[in-house]
Amino acid sequence: xxxxxxxxxxxxxxxxxxxxxxxxxxxxxxxxxxxxxxxxxxxxxxxxxxxxxxxxxxxxxxxxxxxxxxxxxxxxxxxxxxxxxxxxxxxxxxxxxxxxxxxxxxxxxxxxxxxxxxxxxxxxxxxxxxxxxxxxxxxxxxxxxxxxxxxxxxxxxxxxxxxxxxxxxxxxxxxxxxxxxxxxxxxxxxxxxxxxxxxxxxxxxxxxxxxxxxxxxxxxxxxxxxxxxxxxxxxxxxxxxxxxxxxxxxxxxxxxxxxxxxxxxxxxxxxxx
Amino acid sequence: xxxxxxxxxxxxxxxxxxxxxxxxxxxxxxxxxxxxxxxxxxxxxxxxxxxxxxxxxxxxxxxxxxxxxxxxxxxxxxxxxxxxxxxxxxxxxxxxxxxxxxxxxxxxxxxxxxxxxxxxxxxxxxxxxxxxxxxxxxxxxxxxxxxxxxxxxxxxxxxxxxxxxxxxxxxxxxxxxxxxxxxxxxxxxxxxxxxxxxxxxxxxxxxxxxxxxxxxxxxxxxxxxxxxxxxxxxxxxxxxxxxxxxxxxxxxxxxxxxxxxxxxxxxxxxxxxxxxxxxxxxxxxxxxxxxxxxxxxxxxxxxxxxxxxxxxxxxxxxxxxxxxxxxxxxxxxxxxxxxxxxxxxxxxxxxxxxxxxxxxxxxxxxxxxxxxxxxxxxxxxxxxxxxxxxxxxxxxxxxxxxxxxxxxxxxxxxxxxxxxxxxxxxxxxxxxxxxxxxxxxxxxxxxxxxxxxxx
Numbered sequence: 001x002x003x004x005x006x007x008x009x010x011x012x013x014x015x016x017x018x019x020x021x022x023x024x025x026x027x028x029x030x031x032x033x034x035x036x037x038x039x040x041x042x043x044x045x046x047x048x049x050x051x052x053x054x055x056x057x058x059x060x061x062x063x064x065x066x067x068x069x070x071x072x073x074x075x076x077x078x079x080x081x082x083x084x085x086x087x088x089x090x091x092x093x094x095x096x097x098x099x100x101x102x103x104x105x106x107x108x109x110x111x112x113x114x115x116x117x118x119x120x121x122x123x124x125x126x127x128x129x130x131x132x133x134x135x136x137x138x139x140x141x142x143x144x145x146x147x148x149x150x151x152x153x154x155x156x157x158x159x160x161x162x163x164x165x166x167x168x169x170x171x172x173x174x175x176x177x178x179x180x181x182x183x184x185x186x187x188x189x190x191x192x193x194x195x196x197x198x199x200x201x202x203x204x205x206x207x208x209x210x211x212x213x214x215x216x217x218x219x220x221x222x223x224x225x226x227x228x229x230x231x232x233x234x235x236x237x238x239x240x241x242x243x244x245x246x247x248x249x250x251x252x253x254x255x256x257x258x259x260x261x262x263x264x265x266x267x268x269x270x271x272x273x
Numbered sequence: 274x275x276x277x278x279x280x281x282x283x284x285x286x287x288x289x290x291x292x293x294x295x296x297x298x299x300x301x302x303x304x305x306x307x308x309x310x311x312x313x314x315x316x317x318x319x320x321x322x323x324x325x326x327x328x329x330x331x332x333x334x335x336x337x338x339x340x341x342x343x344x345x346x347x348x349x350x351x352x353x354x355x356x357x358x359x360x361x362x363x364x365x366x367x368x369x370x371x372x373x374x375x376x377x378x379x380x381x382x383x384x385x386x387x388x389x390x391x392x393x394x395x396x397x398x399x400x401x402x403x404x405x406x407x408x409x410x411x412x413x414x415x416x417x418x419x420x421x422x423x424x425x426x427x428x429x430x431x432x433x434x435x436x437x438x439x440x441x442x443x444x445x446x447x448x449x450x451x452x453x454x455x456x457x458x459x460x461x462x463x464x465x466x467x468x469x470x471x472x473x474x475x476x477x478x479x480x481x482x483x484x485x486x487x488x489x490x491x492x493x494x495x496x497x498x499x500x501x502x503x504x505x506x507x508x509x510x511x512x513x514x515x516x517x518x519x520x521x522x523x524x525x526x527x528x529x530x531x532x533x534x535x536x537x538x539x540x541x542x543x544x545x546x547x548x549x550x551x552x553x554x555x556x557x558x559x560x561x562x563x564x565x566x567x568x569x570x571x572x573x574x575x576x577x578x579x580x581x582x583x584x585x586x587x588x589x590x591x592x593x594x595x596x597x598x599x600x601x602x603x604x605x606x607x608x609x610x611x612x613x614x615x616x617x618x619x620x621x622x623x624x625x626x627x628x629x630x631x632x633x634x635x636x637x638x639x640x641x642x643x644x645x646x647x648x649x650x651x652x653x654x655x656x657x658x659x660x661x662x663x664x665x666x667x668x669x670x671x672x673x674x675x676x677x678x679x680x681x682x683x684x685x686x687x688x689x690x691x692x693x694x695x696x697x698x699x700x701x702x703x704x705x706x707x708x709x710x711x712x713x714x715x716x717x718x719x720x721x722x723x724x725x726x727x728x
Contacts, residue, residue, distance in 0.1 A: 035553070035554040035557055035558075036554060036557040036558045036559075036577075036579070037558070038549070038554055038558075039549045039554035039555045039557065039558035039560060040558045040560070041478070041481065041483045041558070041560055042478065042481075042483075062332075063337065120359060120363070121359065121362060121363045121366065124360075124363035124364075124366075124367065125363065125366060125367050128363075128364075128367035128369055129367070133367075133369075211355060211357055211360065212357070212359070212360050212363065215327075215352050215353060215354045216332065216336060216337050216340075216352075216353040216354060216355055217337050217340075217352070217353070219355070223355065224332075227331065227332045227355050228332045228333075228336070230331065230332060230333035231333060231553070231572075231573070231640075232333060232334075232572060232635075232638060232640040233333070233569055233572065233640055233641075234331040234332075234333040234334055235550075235551050235553060236550060236551075238549070238550075238554070
């Protein structure tokens with residue numbers, strides 16, 4: 001690689017990095033502006049007098065801590081149960097044989113084509129009949145049901161593990177539960193990392209589910225922020241929304257930074273790129 | 274040996290899966306209980322007997338804070354859920370609706386009543402100690418519907434506050450800078466004057482508008498065009514509320530005026546919306562000269578000295594027909610679903626919120642006109658702009674009249690069609706007449722379908 005080619009590459013990469021970071025920069029500088037400065041024209045690149053009070057207002061305008069706890073609870077339930085159940089089901093599809101397995105797998109994958117919004121009202125009716133509305137039980141049920149995409153991801157990964165490893169375990173007296181827990185799962189950290197990140201961000205960023213199934217005092221941060229940063233007329237206070245959003249994305253950024261290596265290898269080793 | 278292992282392991286695998294799932298359920302649910310959410314704390318069963326009222330509203334209007342105050346004042350358990358049309362539909366379908374719901378009386382009442390969703394509140398109003406018949410502002414008639422016409426018949430809801438939504442807020446500083454005479458507080462501007470002044474007040478930097486001269490969009494284009502057609506001497510919606518006619522000369526006059534405004538590029542349109550989403554921040558930034566927003570916008574300026582200094586209030590404009598109407602397209606308030614299981618308690622909450630202590634607090638905030646005449650003396654008049662707005666607003670009240678909206682489709686659906694068809698006409702690819710034909714055919718098809726569904 002010649003020096004000039006390398007410099008050109010760095011310039012391109014730098015431009016891409018700046019393009020990717022610019023929305024985050026805009027979010028942060030918006031979070032420090034007054035409503036009038038936000039609406040000024042031409043737009044200012046940095047607030048003339050940064051209003052750090054927007055952050056304290058964002059925390060005090062809604063039940064931030066309570067909603068944060070609720071978000072973490074739902075994200076924990078979803079991440080744990082979805083990852084476990086998807087891994088188990090993926091293992092079954094990858095390593096066990098049964099009549100109709102292929103057809104069942106196709107049906108499972110086809111559920112990915114169905115937009116969640118279509119089943120929202122029927123799902124509400126079912127949970128209402130079961131007296132599960134305003135509880136976290138729906139997230140337990142969804143978690144136990146697994147995720148079609150994650151099942152596919154685990155299945156692809158498990159299918160790539162040599163058959164001889166499974167046979168050796170069976171000869172040594174290990175059953176399928178043992179094979180799953182002791183041999184397959186410990187090897188699948190990249191996929192688990194991908195699953196944890198996807199499940200966590202999915203639950204953390206979900207607005208529709210909590211808005212539909214929870215009341216205002218038990219709802220999540222996503223809903224509290226989307227509906228709480230308003231004036232007396234219910235119109236949005238966008239600088240508070242931005243300040244809240246900066247705090248809201250931090251857990252996801254931290255999680256991704258810690259798990260990014262495994263996250264990437266999770267996708268590359270499961271045949272999905 | 275291997276075969277046996279396979280069989281046994283599979284069964285064990287499945288059995289253990291079930292056991293683990295059960296354990297996970299138990300573990301997974303314990304945090305829900307600890308955070309005290311609804312039925313996990315045992316709230317759903319028998320809640321009505323304990324006097325629980327569920328209010329569906331917006332956080333900024335009736336949220337957990339207001340619920341706590343209501344519970345303390347009335348000795349009831351009050352819960353809140355965020356207003357969402359899909360959630361409301363689901364709750365109604367599940368047979369467990371909220372007991373009190375937020376609504377826009379002006380545009381939603383016929384729709385709710387025709388579907389037999391809203392409770393007739395007349396018996397409650399008759400017994401009310403806080404709301405006396407002679408104290409009710411006429412604007413609350415938007416919550417009445419007799420099956421044919423809005424404005425008469427039983428009351429199905431009540432406004433928390435209101436505005437005559439086509440009255441004008443203007444930035445006096447921008448008028449002075451552009452050497453345009455400020456709007457009169459007593460004589461309404463004519464639409465042609467409004468357009469001409471909007472052009473003079475608009476400032477541009479290159480292709481971008483730095484100061485909007487005018488925003489006449491109000492709460493929705495169908496509402497605005499209905500009002501303008503009325504001012505021109507016609508009717509956009511037929512008397513049976515089952516069809517619209519954008520082709521009449523009066524409706525064409527309204528449509529042509531709006532297209533002239535949109536083509537001039539002097540204010541937000543569906544093609545070039547204001548990125549701020551609403552006029553408040555734009556006005557505060559000194560970038561909005563004139564907006565047909567209604568009295569409520571003034572609530573924003575009381576804590577913004579810069580805006581308070583330049584803000585002025587003026588009557589709703591009119592055409593040269595001498596017809597003067599100053600409508601209300603919101604009348605945001607509360608209603609009680611017919612299927613509510615605790616209507617008496619729901620009314621107690623509603624009455625407290627709309628006529629009790631919270632109503633007095635709202636009245637002095639300046640974010641709307643109180644729905645009771647007796648509370649209107651509490652409207653803010655301390656700052657010069659507040660005093661001027663109060664005087665103009667009180668005189669404007671006599672020009673209010675109820676506009677009937679159709680019960681067959683939601684007004685949002687009509688506005689969606691208008692927003693879809695309008696860009697072609699603004700760009701000049703279709704004429705006002707062609708736009709009218711397209712709107713007539715699409716909106717009337719929806720109205721017909723909606724009417725069929727009601728039968």
